[in-house]
Amino acid sequence: MAAESLENAGREAGVEVVVETQGSAGFTRLDPAVIAAADGVILAHDVPVREKDRFAGKPTVDTGVKAAISRPADLIAEVRGKAERGETTAAAAPGTPVERTGDSGEGYATKLRKWLMSGVSYMVPFVAAGGLLIALGFAIGGYEINEAPSVMDHFVWTQAASWGALLFQIGGVAFGFLVPVLAGYIAYGMADRPGLVPGFVGGAISLTINAGFLGGLAAGLIAGGVVIAIQKARIPAALRGIMPVVVIPLISAAVVGFLMFVVIGKPIAEAQKGMTDWLNGLTGSNAVLLGALLGLMMCFDLGGPVNKVAYTFATAGIAVANPGDSAMKIMAAVMAAGMVPPLAMALATTVRGKLFNRTERENGKAAWVLGASFISEGAIPFAAADPLRVIPASMAGGAVTGALSMAFGATLRAPHGGIFVVPLIGNPFLYLVAVAAGVCVTAALVIVLKGLRKPAPGAAGADSGAGTAPAARAGEPVAA
Template sequence: SPVSAAAAALIRGEEPTPAADTGEDSTEDVVEDTTEETADTGAVSAAASAEAAPGSTGEDSGGPGRPFRIVAVTSCPTGIAHTYMAAESLENAGREAGVEVVVETQGSAGFTRLDPAVIAAADGVILAHDVAVREKGRFAQKPTVDTGVKAAINRPGELIGEVRDKAARGEVTSASPGATPVERGGESGEGYGTKLRKWLMSGVSYMVPFVAAGGLLIALGFAIGGYEINKAPSVMDHFVWTQADSWAALLFQIGGVAFAFLVPVLAGYIAYGMADRPGLVPGFVGGSIALTINAGFLGGLAAGLISGAVVLAIQRVPIPKALRGIMPVVVIPLVSAAVVGFLMFVVIGKPIASAQSGMTDWLNGLSGANAVLLGALLGLMMCFDLGGPVNKVAYTFATAGIAVASPSDSAMKIMAAVMAAGMVPPLAMALATTVRGRLFNAAERENGKAAWVLGASFISEGAIPFAAADPLRVIPSSMVGGAVTGALSMAFGATLRAPHGGIFVVPLIGNPLLYLVAVAAGVCVTTALVIVLKGLRKTVPPAAAQGPGGGADPSSRAPGAKQAVAA
């Protein structure tokens, strides 16, 4: 009706439309005279928001009387700590800026989709992710900032400002229906190096839960039944409810089945990142072939990339309209699986298997100074970006070595060094806030309490709030401590069959006392360096230090231990 249209226009902050020559009152008079007929002001506001065109922002906030509204998505390769840290960082920065921020966390436990009405009413979108955003098309035709997940942790205020600027200029994005998840997952100008990293991280993000589940089950089997449990008969043939060895065999064999999925899942979801669902069939087939021919982890990487490339090539072939319906169900799976299988079995499989065997032999031959140097290098990588791509390369390298039924002693030493080094940064930050609390602001001291739990659980991301607030002091200090721990762990000959768990899997570690000494040494080194470097500053950080994005200190926006551990 003219009345409701006029009211909606006023709420949106638009100029009233002159009344037509029908003898009706002006817009202002109509609204005044019909105030009592309006049952609910909130309902009018909702109607006004719904009637507003997508991306319309009026005076930078969709109109006077309501704040600027942002919807956001956060996701990281493992879907554990970074995902939820970024979400809380954006929400806190939004409150400080007077902006409504609603976040969808696409973590390892899945995700709850934002209400379509909330997306429709949003004035802007922030996509902070290191893997492809699922169902990104929902956010088309909105002013959008697309960035990495760490940017949302370190500078959320800047991202909110960028969205508001884009909304003021009327910039909107559109999703290409033919784009792959990774192509939809970043700016159109991204190079293939960036896309390759996202493809690989997509595979790793789906592989990590299999690593954790399978590795811990196998480790528990060893802990209960001893290292001879890998020779136990199948529990289908022999299982005694009252015997501990039978339960140990059961755990070991379940873990072995879970581990058998690692390479196929890695390959399948690398291909998925490149070519969407059509890439899954050739990816899983290629990954399984990699296991069959003993090409291992390297074979899985190659199979995933080849599968995605083959599917993309097939999709570019002109197809008659009558055949398009059977392409994704019959033709693409058939042709791509056959091509990838041929390449893996006949062409590149044997050279990759030889390379994998050579790398294994090289690792087995490491001893003395070479082993210590490798441990130091892995420690540096684990502490360089605290859960980022470099950290994941070192972690994946270690887990690939133990992802077999009978891993070598060298592979278990590498896994031990990697986990030990990854525990150092958060534990060191927790210790530093305890012994020299005056060098840290109140938020950092509070985060230090959470860092005890995160570090003990092998969640390196617990040190991110400190690194974000003071990267030039925290990151180098963490790298030095991580290198010390990695080197000592290798020198002590500590071994680890479990791919995760922190101090909770110490009973499963070979030479556990020396292993803890290595961790303690790295923690002390990092703590001492952080205290010395921070003590050289002329001023002590105030309680409400300003972060790089203009808002509060990023450390004050880090989630607590409960959230990260629950993730």
Template sequence: MSDMITADLVDLDLSADTKEAAARALAERMVALGRVTDLDGFLADVAAREAQMPTGLDGGIGIPHCRSEHVTEPTLAFGRSADGIDFGAADGPADLIFLIAAPAGADDAHLTILSSLARQLMNTEFTDALRSVGDAGAAAALIRGDEVPAAESGAQGASEGASEGGQRGQGAQGAERAREDTAAASAAASVDAAAVGTEPAPGGTPGGTPGTTAPSDSGERPFRIVAVTSCPTGIAHTYMAAESLENAGREAGVEVVVETQGSAGFTRLDPAVIAAADGVIFAHDVPVREKDRFAGKPTVDVGVKAGINRPGELITEVRGKAERGETTAGAPAGASTPVERGGDSGEGYGTKLRKWLMSGVSYMVPFVAAGGLLIALGFAIGGWEINKAPSVMEHFTWTQVDSWGALLFQIGGVAFQFLVPVLAGYIAYGMADRPGLVPGFVGGAISLTINAGFLGGLAAGLIAGGVVMAIQKVRIPAAVRGIMPVVVIPLISSAVVGFLMFVVIGKPIAEAQEGMTDWLNGLSGTNAILLGALLGLMMCFDLGGPVNKVAYTFATAGIAVANPSDSAMKIMAAVMAAGMVPPLAMALATTVRAKLFTPTERENGKAAWVLGASFISEGAIPFAAVDPLRVIPASMVGGAVTGSLSMAFDATLRAPHGGVFVVPLIGNPFLYLLALAVGVGVTTTLVIILKGMRKPAPGTATTDTAGTLTAPAEAKQPVAA
């Protein structure tokens, strides 16, 4: 870490009293050195990460961090607080604060910083030395590893019988390093997955050496679990489930190593770690990639939200299966489909179908967002006639605003042409892995050609995946197997899918698509209001989960054309408004009645303002995870109110994302914002009422508005005999 921290990045008298102020004070040092280019932008990225899960660790340590486009190089800043700062750790405030900044996309650099820092934090002499060091340069040297803590040096001197000035011999250092090795890699994985929400470094193992674990004090090694988490978007739920499982594992004395298969890809667990594991947990809403790696072990297979809400139960369940000897079957011969390999034998077809569809949707959503926003910007810049502009290849004037509007519109139109092929291709991928991509994309492209649209893409993806799965079950001579994935499977599957789409089912699907479009165009009055309420309920039911994604996909499918109908744009407006309600309502509730919420929830409420305004429903997850029976029903009521009012006000929206930042692109924007405000007010009121009715358990402490603990009422007044 020699280049990551210097004396200028150390503050031994950090005077901040909140984690936001601490992050700002340390970030200002990064700005002064040119390592952060935009202070406010970087702090917004830090706050967004903090909103997902607090970054405090036991032992008085806080590790705020983020990957940000405003960071020029991986940087670590350190601050020491005399009074302590609340970073959400269970054991209280943190006095040692490490601000980690990594460039956007620099996953390896991010993990390197965390792994190196975690190794040192495992050494109590190191943290004690940081608490007592009196010079910024010396503190930076300690963190870099240039100096050995005084207590450690003394121990080495005693063992070697050397003088105080010569106590850093290689033998003692090697012994000390060996003592730490058993915990170092586990610490890196724990800090990374539990406090940060990213994948363990490649090859990282619970015991520092692949497939080995340091024995416990009793001489018995702990139970080992490997887990995989994933969700349709690969952003919030994926990493929150990983953190929950890691935390629950530590509480239960179980080693848990998580592979997060997120939107940025995934780092495969070391095969030795998987081989040494006693059980497997899959918490996922899209198919687990390379699932056959985990075959033959006791396995629990659930949705990603179960990993967030009840990790302790999952650990208990997999331990029970291990005790009973229940294991999954090995991969069937010749099979290479991610769904058929491993997993619970009792998993129904409906569950598999949902995972296949969510796989396609998760890859399609970025195309929807990019294409939709570009088209909307094209209309905003060039006017509503911009769709009739000639190709910019034929006419483009640098000084004309209309030319730039036409350029954005036409780029967005090209992006939209990928929606159906990507949907179909990755549905097939979810079913049959990479061999399904070619026939899936071909079928999706044919769907566009015959005007079968979104429904045609769904059918094409399922057909392509099914055809490839059928081909893979056929016994093939050894001489031909080498060309199967490159030539035979793409050729046969594409021909079969093309025939079925063009000749057999294409026309009925196209007619069904046209009928659905006509139905949407005919919606008015009560029917439109009821549809808005239903979509609002779905958007707020699981806050970014599968039901939320179904409603969002339904809306985006309607506007995924160059000239969407008014009804389709009304549906998109209602869906986005309803999705903004839960986080904004939680933010408002924590402001209006702060005493009903914990200090951590109040901090999350500050970030929820930004997340809600940006149409990120996941901003309400920290509240729903703690109190689902009050937060989710209240959110659904407010979402239904907002969705129905948006439809009643005839608000329209061409952009599939953006929240309040695309208000200029909304039809009837003032009434739209009114619908949003009413829904937020309804949810806020219900949450406050429901939480106000909650009675604390006898003998438990409550939290006042300042976040300080107050003795229970029974302790203040004697109970009459």
């Protein structure tokens, strides 16, 4: 969405925009000739940009993804201004990985968010793959499939139970990587590749001592900090060649292992157990209030850090071989609430299309699919254009859905999938009722709030001209 927003704004400004997207599936690097010809660079990211040094020496605007969606024209104007003034970005100076992560002026709170988001972004594919495989295993083999023997010892090609056991056991292996990957890539976000070894080791130890998700968070942060401390030390020239492959992995893994096993591991494990016991004891109004809170968090920033906290909290609860009933209820409530904003925006644009411009109505069509697939980000274009109306309305609907899902006792073992995993949901009909209720609440509030807004002068003309852009003019700056 950020890429499309920048491209559209570029066409309107007569600027050629070439975009490189960096996602969890990898990225295709821009042609060096394109970078060399570019007059300016816009870096729109919430996690560290990979291979950022390629853009050194260019006028650069560094911002978050949300800004690229909500105000792309301003970013393009800003980078064009820098290009006209000759403001360039110097080549990366030697420094600690902390100083190389994002802007040097960023506070540690911002950097901490980026480090945690780095770990979560790498973890989510393992969660989705493992959780869906486990859920399919239960669907095919029944709820006793977790007691099936290893498929290495017993597998019958013609028995559904064997196939269910196979899927369940593959999913269990995938889930086994969840905490080490989280810890490893938090450390990677802090210290680059040297952080991977101690991060993965610390995450694996967290599983060993039953410190779980909380232990993984701590292990990743500790691993990154240890590597940064080692890199700051003055090293004799004779040892510098073996630092990355021997000294840093050896010392950092040993320190992180010692801290996890001997110092902080047990308290974290006790905290994890206490939280699990508390969740398992939630009943009645307490469970409903938790569902409402999780619904509010899922809809607050639509895929941002607060949304990810709620989602990661839910997935951590089911990332075990035998999750408790309360953990599966939490997962169901979180996914239901996350589906509400895009579905509600789609419904609102269908019911009262005249309240939205042409671009928003087109986005509404895509939001049906995005919402049904549990992709909360489908509502971002609407929230970016009108946050004071869309976000509170989304939070209200999300809270209703989360509370109803918990009250109905809906359960879910799959961490993703939206309506496509409804057959795997406990109490599926009431679950869909909860989603529909939240969607109606949000759509109704958005329509009412937008209906109270006074139309801006010339709004109709702006709507009818949406989608047109002047032709590119020769000699204009190029943004890469």
